[in-house]
Amino acid sequence: MTTDSEHPPHGGNPPSPAGSDDAPTTPGSGKDENTGYGAVFAVREFRFVFAAHVLSILGTVLALVSLAVLVYQESGSAILTSLVFALTVLPYALSGLLLSGIADHHPARRVLVACDLVSAACVAGMALSATPLALLFVLLAVQSMISPLFIGTRGASLVEMLQGDLFILGRSLIRIVSQGAQIVGFGVGGLVLVWLSPRAALCVTVGTFLGSALLLRIGTVARPARRTDSGDLLRRSLASSGQLLSHPRIRALMLMWWVPPMFFSVAEGVAAPFADAAGAGSAGFGLLLAAMPAGTVVSEMLAGTMLRPPARERIALPLAGVCLLPLAAFAVHPPLALAIVLLALTGLCAAYALGMDKWFVEEVPAEMRGRAMSLVGAGLMTLQGVGMTAGGAVAEWAPPYAVIAGGGVLGTLSVFGVLRAVRRTRVPVAGPLPGTAA
Known part of the structure; x- marks a missing residue:
């Protein structure tokens, strides 16, 4: 996730037009020392990306727990409940093959914000009491297809906003948050469902995706597409x-x-x-x-x-x-x-x-x-x-x-x-x- 700033991020360079000689190309081209995680957070743009990631990963875990409980409550079927987990993975291969071209042919900020908004719309549809299970599964599959595009676009954006070793550490921080969500996320999701119904919890997830989109829109640089053909x-x-x-x-x-x-x-x-x-x-x-x-x-x-x-x-x-x-x-x-x-x-x-x-x-x-x-x-x-x-x-x-x-x-x-x-x-x-x- 990313957002936009009229000033270049602290510690980095202003975004250069695609193809310009001074455009940064690879991490590791800067100083070869251990800069530490603190230096990554000194980059203003990354702070917005990181906050947006925390929001969306929490929303994703909460949605998964809520959907599993909701499907089991409405169907009583273990097979349909397991389908919730399967549909968070199976559409990835199709998405990687069919949608990956979007990541480089459109401005990254626009792609990231659009992905969050589409995800919010899908979860909002799942939260409606009138949504049948069949449509709920379709919406879940659509949301899952968005994820590889989002992840790839964000990863490529990190190369442009974090120079040298900062890129490596920034990617590491993104993974640490994702792993941390596996440690505590499902337990927290279960506790949330003690107070909220599954559909109400899905409404919370809608809010996390909208919050992520807002952070990406206001906190990241509007860079041009990497390819224009x-x-x-x-x-x-x-x-x-x-x-x-x-x-x-x-x-x-x-x-x-x-x-x-x-x-x-x-x-x-x-x-x-x-x-x-x-x-x-x-x-x-x-x-x-x-x-x-x-x-x-x-x-x-x-x-x-x-x-x-x-x-x-x-x-x-x-x-x-x-x-x-x-x-x-x-x-x-x-x-x-x-x-x-x-x-x-x-x-x-x-x-x-x-x-x-x-x-x-x-x-x-x-x-x-x-x-x-x-x-x-x-x-x-x-x-x-x-x-x-x-x-x-x-x-x-x-x-x-x-x-x-x-x-x-x-x-x-x-x-x-x-x-x-x-x-x-x-x-x-x-x-x-x-x-x-x-």
């Missing part, structure tokens, strides 16, 4: 996805974003049966779900505050290589306390993302960053859904601990293959993307 949106989006995936280096980095989380989600998909088998009930289930995000938050905070940028890059591949090994340790059928520790250790490896952020944005041409980040977000969520579903399916005939261990082993082997591709493509032999300047 015309053409069919669908064709542009599909073509750009093909261009990005055909580039060996970019494809390898995308796989590095996608593969580990797909196997992380296997553990989340069978957390409920694991907790039940351990006799821990809903409390144990909640602790299992919170352990990995908690480790992630600690990991990113430590890497962002204690390590210099070169050190973050040096640890990226080793951490990615071992990140799934704690899940493989589930083969010993750990008790609940040890299982929580193992999941937290998996989260503690998440600092590899800071190095990945720098490599990815350096590799992708400036005029394609919005589409690239939209595609990364779409693939990330889609494959997490695949991993969660696959884990649940296998757990129908195998013990939950064995499913998690198998995911850890298979995931580690898969990550090793991706790491080889990432190392091999460090040498710039692939050249520029087709259709872009060399």
